Amino acid sequence: MENVAVVFGGRSVEHEVSIITGMQIVENMDKSKYNPIPIYITKEGKFLSGDSLRDFTTFKNNDFSKATEVFFKGYAEDHNLYTFEKEKAGLFSKEVMNLKVVSKIDIIFPALHGTYGEDGSIQGLFELMNIPYVGCGVMSAAVGMDKVIMKKVFQSENIPMTDYFYFYRDEWKNKDGIIKKAEDLGYSLFVKPANLGSSVGISKATDRKSFEKAVEVALNYDRKILVEKAVENPREINAAVLGYEGDILVSECEEPTGWTEFLSYEDKYVGDGKTKGTGMKNQKKNLPADIKDSVKEEIQKYAKLAFRAIDGMGDARIDFLLDGDKVYVNEINTLPGSIAFYLWEESNIKFTDLITKLIELSKTRHDQKSNNIYSYNSDLLNKTNYGAKL
Secondary structure, X not given: OEEEEEEEEOOOOOHHXXXXXXXXXXXXXXXXXXXXXXXXXXXXXXXXXXXXXXXXXXHHOOOOOOOEEOEXXXXXXXXXXXXXXXXXXXXXXXXXXXXXXXXXXXXXXXXXXXXXXXXXXXXXXXXXXXXXXOOOOHHHHHHHHOHHHHHHHHHHOOOOOOOEEXXXXXXXXXXXXXXXXXXXXXXXXXXXXXXXXXXXXXEEEOOHHHHHHHHHHHOOOOOEEEEEEOOXXXXXXXXXXXXXXXXXXXXOOEEEOOOOOOOOHHHHHHOOOOOOOOHHHHOOEEOOOXXXXXXXXXXXXXXXXXXXXXXXXXXXXXXXXEEOOEEEEEEEEEOOOOOOHHHHHHOOOOHHHHHHHHHHHHHHHXXXXXXXXXXXXXXXXXXOOOOOOO
């Protein structure tokens, strides 16, 4: 039985979405193979663990009194989850804090959406620990999260996208030039924070006034802003990918329905209020999507290419836009931005089996990295003249 730490929550505007994803993973993990250990990161950045975090009402009631504050040391090969335990003061002694091992962790399953989780930040900690973890590595997670860098990488692979430009917060002080760029690109436009998901901070601009308002909204969430040419009357088609390097599967395609200009946070996660906790699974959609075979084949081709372009690993959902039969890649949502389990269920892969596959992939990557040389013995310090006069 392997201990799998499921890490969720975090310092992100997608905090609540992450809790739902974390709970889904804990509940659906194969308990005959793995022991899921929930690790919840509060909005303030504290790491908490304990059995109370297996119960969703803990989060609804915002009552973490039964949880224990925990931490990783961040040392290579030290895979323990620690806490400090108070030892009561005696008659002639002071109260002391003793270091205690809560559990040894074998694998980490990050379920942190957005900032500090989906963007490669926490993956850096796991790399320092030299522990297997699910999903993309530091670089590929960061590229998948930053929509501007993502587009630059996709351009290098000739992946079709709509026209765009970007700018930084400081540049908005002299906004006339940015407004001119926008109007040269032509309305309608989408304005997005470069590093965020779940449709937070995204607006559609149809004229100068709405463009300025959209920028002001986006600037609250990021210092880098992406402006994209909108496809008029588009169809959105999504597909998931699963695998690593050359061995990549593509799921069945879906077409979300019931939206107007773009899928909002509420469209994705709130729905009609009757199906809480299931996220995009219960969003209105056509699954499978009603598209031509030739269009489906093109989507599957670009889905694989996009995943390989960022050196993806594990699971991701790639969102496409259709203009007639013209295919555009909109963005990639790497795990945990999307585990897309409902798409894999349509492809006859159960959620539990998907989690198992993702854990197995994490071990494959870790084993590969273990073959790399990370230390080079040399006599450089004794041969150099540096420090001779110190």
